[in-house]
Amino acid sequence: MNLKKIFRILLNIIFWCFTAGIAALAALVLIYGNDLPDYKKLATYAPPVATRLYASDGSLLIEYAEERRVFIDFADMPPQLVNAFVAAEDQNFWRHPGIDMQGIIRAAANNALGAMGFHANFSGASTITQQVAKNFFLSSERTISRKIKEAILALKLERTFSKQHIMTLYLNQIFLGARAYGVGSAALMYFNKPVTELTLSECAFLASLPKAPNNRDRAVERRNYVLRRMVEEGYITQDQADAAAAEELNINSGFTAQMEPAFQYFAEDVRRQLLGTIGREQLYNEGLYIKTTINPEYQRAASAALNKALDNYNNGRGGSEKLQGAIIVMNPHTGRILAMAGGRSFADSSFNRATQAYRQVGSTIKPFVYLAALERGMSPQALILDAPIVGMREGNREWRPENYDKKFMGDVPLRLALETSRNVPVVRLVEQIGVHNAIDAAVRFGVYPADMRNMNLSMALGSGETTLERLVLGYSAFINGGRAIEPKLVDYVEDRYGRVIGGDAHKMVAWSDDLTPPDLTAQSDALSDSQSLYQIVSILQGAVERGTGRQARVPGHTIAGKTGTTNDVKDVWFVGFSKNLIVGVYMGYDTPRPMGKGAGSHMAASVFADFMNVALAGEKNQPFSVPDGLTFMRVNRRSGASAAVDPNGTIIQEAFKPGQRPNPAPIAPVRDTAGDAVVAPAATAVVGGVF
Numbered sequence: 257m258n259l260k261k262i263f264r265i266l267l268n269i270i271f272w273c274f275t276a277g278i279a280a281l282a283a284l285v286l287i288y289g290n291d292l293p294d295y296k297k298l299a300t301y302a303p304p305v306a307t308r309l310y311a312s313d314g315s316l317l318i319e320y321a322e323e324r325r326v327f328i329d330f331a332d333m334p335p336q337l338v339n340a341f342v343a344a345e346d347q348n349f350w351r352h353p354g355i356d357m358q359g360i361i362r363a364a365a366n367n368a369l370g371a372m373g374f375h376a377n378f379s380g381a382s383t384i385t386q387q388v389a390k391n392f393f394l395s396s397e398r399t400i401s402r403k404i405k406e407a408i409l410a411l412k413l414e415r416t417f418s419k420q421h422i423m424t425l426y427l428n429q430i431f432l433g434a435r436a437y438g439v440g441s442a443a444l445m446y447f448n449k450p451v452t453e454l455t456l457s458e459c460a461f462l463a464s465l466p467k468a469p470n471n472r473d474r475a476v477e478r479r480n481y482v483l484r485r486m487v488e489e490g491y492i493t494q495d496q497a498d499a500a501a502a503e504e505l506n507i508n509s510g511f512t513a514q515m516e517p518a519f520q521y522f523a524e525d526v527r528r529q530l531l532g533t534i535g536r537e538q539l540y541n542e543g544l545y546i547k548t549t550i551n552p553e554y555q556r557a558a559s560a561a562l563n564k565a566l567d568n569y570n571n572g573r574g575g576s577e578k579l580q581g582a583i584i585v586m587n588p589h590t591g592r593i594l595a596m597a598g599g600r601s602f603a604d605s606s607f608n609r610a611t612q613a614y615r616q617v618g619s620t621i622k623p624f625v626y627l628a629a630l631e632r633g634m635s636p637q638a639l640i641l642d643a644p645i646v647g648m649r650e651g652n653r654e655w656r657p658e659n660y661d662k663k664f665m666g667d668v669p670l671r672l673a674l675e676t677s678r679n680v681p682v683v684r685l686v687e688q689i690g691v692h693n694a695i696d697a698a699v700r701f702g703v704y705p706a707d708m709r710n711m712n713l714s715m716a717l718g719s720g721e722t723t724l725e726r727l728v729l730g731y732s733a734f735i736n737g738g739r740a741i742e743p744k745l746v747d748y749v750e751d752r753y754g755r756v757i758g759g760d761a762h763k764m765v766a767w768s769d770d771l772t773p774p775d776l777t778a779q780s781d782a783l784s785d786s787q788s789l790y791q792i793v794s795i796l797q798g799a800v801e802r803g804t805g806r807q808a809r810v811p812g813h814t815i816a817g818k819t820g821t822t823n824d825v826k827d828v829w830f831v832g833f834s835k836n837l838i839v840g841v842y843m844g845y846d847t848p849r850p851m852g853k854g855a856g857s858h859m860a861a862s863v864f865a866d867f868m869n870v871a872l873a874g875e876k877n878q879p880f881s882v883p884d885g886l887t888f889m890r891v892n893r894r895s896g897a898s899a900a901v902d903p904n905g906t907i908i909q910e911a912f913k914p915g916q917r918p919n920p921a922p923i924a925p926v927r928d929t930a931g932d933a934v935v936a937p938a939a940t941a942v943v944g945g946v947f
Contacts, residue, residue: 296416298392303327303428303438305543305752309523311550312594312747318515318523322540326440327752328451330424336456336491337439338423340463343485346384350419354385354410385410387466388425432462433469446507456496457503460486475505518559520602522550522593525611526745534749534757543752549592549744551585554871558583558595558839561866565843565859566600569851579851581843582610582724583863585871588732588838591741595867607846614721615844617703619677619804619857620820620829621718623792624697624730626674626682629689630788631697635916636795637896639667640681648683657683657717660821669896669919671795671910675803677819679717686716695720700783701730702740718820724829728840731818731831734793735838735880738782786883787913793880794911800832802893802906807861808832810868814879817864819857824850830860835878837871839864886911895922 306321342349348356382390389409413422432442442462443451454462457479464478483497492500515523526548530539538544562583570578578600585595598608607613630636642665648655659678673681686694694716698704703722704715725743732741749757796816799805804819808830817832827844828851841860844851890899893906896919910918 298413298417298421298425301425301428302752304541306441307539307542307544307546309526309546309548311519311548311552311555313552315552317519317548317550320527320540323437324435324441324445325428325437326444327428327543328424328438328440330420332452333424333427333439334451334454334459336486337451337454337459337462338427339489339491340459340482340486341384341423341427341466343489343491344460344463344482345387345466347485347489349384349423352383352385354383354412354414355407356383382406383410384426385413385422388422388429389413391429392425430466431469432465448508455500455503456483456492457500457505460500461505461507475507479505516556517602518555518597519550519552521598521606521608521610522548522555522596522745524602524606525596525608529745530749544757545750545752545754547747547749549594549747550596551594554585554595554867555597557870558585558867559597561863561870562597562841563600564866565863569843569855569859577845577847579843580605580609580846581841581860581863582608582613583842583867584610584724584728584840585867586728586732586743586838586840587836588741588833589736589739589836591729591732591744592747593743593745594837605846609724609842609846610840611723611725613842613846614723615827615842615848616719616721616822617727618718618820618822618827618829619679620727620818620831621698621703621716621720622674622677622682623734623796623818624701624703625686625689625694625716626670626795627784627788627792628693628697629670629685630791631784632689632693633913633915634670635896635912636671636791636910637669637891637919639896639919640670640673640684642666642668642673642678642681645680645683669893671798671896672893674795675799677799677804682717683713686713691716697784698730701733703727703730718822724840724842727829727831728838731833731840732838733783734789734796734816735833735835737786738784738789740783787886787911790880790883790886791911791913797880798908804857805830805832805861807858808864808868810834810865810872813868813872813875813877815868816880817861819861821857825852825855826850828855828857828860830857830864832861832864832868834868834872835880837868839867882911885914887914888912889918891918892922895919897922 303325304321304323305325305327306319308319309317311317346352346356348358352358386406386409389406393409394406417425428438428440430439431437432439434442434445436442436445439451439462442465443449443454443458446462447454447458460482461475461479463482464475467478468474480501483492483500486492487494487497526546527539530546534544562581566579566581580599582599583595583597584593586593596608596610598610598612599605629638642659644664645657648657657679659680664680665678668678668681670681670685673685691713692711695704695708695711698716698720699706699708703726704720708715708720729741729743733739751757793816796805796818797814799819800808800815800817805817808815808817813834815832815834817830820829820831821827826848827842829840829842831838831840833839841863843860843863888909888911890907891897891910892899892902892904893908895902895905896910898918899907901918901921912918
């Protein structure tokens with residue numbers, strides 16, 4: 257047979273093989289190509305990205321994600337990182353049309369040699385483009401039909417998108433172990449740095465991970481393999497490879513974005529709120545930028561002050577249960593929560609005692625009762641009888657209220673009774689203005705719920721339960737013009753494209769376009785008149801300066817506040833404020849029981865002082881704003897009479913509404929027949945108001 261005939265036969269064989277191949281390929285495309293997924297949507301690829309929680313100063317608190325991912329555009333990828341993945345995974349990536357025939361032949365030969373016992377590693381022939389097709393659209397099952405679909409999709413992807421876009425999809429989607437998806441997240445997880453700061457050695461390590469993402473025992477060996485491949489492909493020199501191979505791999509084993517313990521209660525409350533407003537999918541996968549209200553300096557100071565007091569109490573005391581507590585710091589004008597700690601340790605207990613614990617409020621309710629009296633025209637110097645009460649019944653039992661010092665003072669001015677937190681005078685006051693009126697003030701200010709039932713005298717004296725957060729919100733209205741405000745944990749939320757989302761639908765304040773805080777002063781009607789509110793604030797200022805709240809004093813600053821202690825000292829409270837900052841502190845056992853000898857509300861007041869000394873350091877003093885129409889007069893603190901009439905003892909400045917005036921000259925008290933109480937004559941009148 258001559259050469260021409262042999263050549264003609266070979267050409268016919270090649271032709272028919274080629275024709276058969278084309279026919280087979282057409283058949284495969286016809287069979288498997290009709291039900292392929294819509295690959296064109298990858299043109300606007302938006303992968304799941306971690307949501308990040310930031311403090312008010314822009315510092316990162318924590319990330320929320322089901323898959324840890326940081327999207328990196330191709331233009332921001334270090335060239336050596338891209339080269340490392342190409343050398344390790346698909347050396348012909350920039351040349352093939354989606355499938356690599358050379359790679360297929362090479363893999364088939366290697367696998368055949370390996371099966372026959374020769375020294376050859378088993379290998380696959382999937383290109384980076386095929387891996388993109390599989391990762392985005394197909395399962396990982398090892399079937400011929402899946403491989404055919406993968407190849408067809410790869411060809412279509414290459415015809416539709418640029419190589420750079422395909423590489424971007426690959427490097428942002430691939431799983432690299434440690435819950436990291438994509439090179440951006442992996443760089444942070446393994447080396448705690450962005451991709452732009454990766455060394456050649458670190459780039460090679462990341463490129464070695466796709467083959468065994470969760471096995472780091474052979475990290476150095478696999479990194480060095482990638483470096484050798486980069487030399488073979490001409491991406492680096494041998495000297496560069498040797499230098500990179502000598503570099504120690506400082507891998508963060510199990511690295512996760514950790515948050516300071518002081519911030520954990522606050523961050524968890526933010527997470528719960530956003531789960532309820534925007535949902536889990538958006539929170540964990542949409543790459544949100546969440547700007548919170550937390551002030552890091554305040555948060556650290558608040559947690560330190562609370563923990564110091566709890567540790568001082570718990571150290572040296574036996575028993576498995578430890579005293580717990582909470583602190584919350586707020587802007588009283590906007591409701592922005594600036595610091596929050598719900599216990600000694602979030603790791604030990606995630607229960608937030610600032611927002612979730614309902615406990616009896618004790619004497620911290622008294623300012624609302626006295627406000628109800630002031631609203632009805634009573635003067636801050638009106639006299640209330642502080643004398644034994646007998647025959648009083650609460651429900652089915654007889655009740656004899658007592659003062660904490662077991663003594664009685666006779667007629668005492670309203671101011672003095674509240675500053676020193678005497679119990680008997682407030683009982684008489686509630687009797688005069690009515691239980692419903694006394695409790696209504698606490699309900700109106702949000703301390704007690706609006707649908708509260710079973711209003712009784714003990715509720716007006718602090719037996720009702722509420723949270724520290726609600727109590728602080730109620731006190732905020734004393735100094736913000738009587739406005740009811742809502743607590744704010746989040747200032748604004750941006751999506752991954754920088755668009756502000758949220759607003760009223762997400763219980764977030766509608767901030768202006770330049771992201772400055774909103775003006776909340778006109779968002780609700782006043783809960784009380786400004787003059788009565790100032791009188792209460794002035795009395796609470798006196799409580800800190802010379803009453804039960806003396807431990808809360810901050811040198812050089814105007815401070816007001818109120819202590820609170822429940823029966824048997826089971827719970828202690830302090831709520832105090834400056835002009836623009838309000839702080840609430842609670843301490844008690846989770847299972848209520850007496851705190852023991854030496855415990856009291858002074859502990860909570862001291863926590864307040866420790867925090868405020870940090871928060872107000874370097875700040876100028878800001879006295880409370882005084883509304884129009886008040887007249888200030890010097891009076892005797894004990895009698896309420898004008899200082900000109902009764903100059904002995906402590907003289908203070910009192911704020912009087914129009915028509916109010918100091919008391920007449922005091923009448924000498926008389927000793928009761930039992931000899932254990934000082935009482936005023938029965939004819940003593942209530943001065944300065946109509947009930």
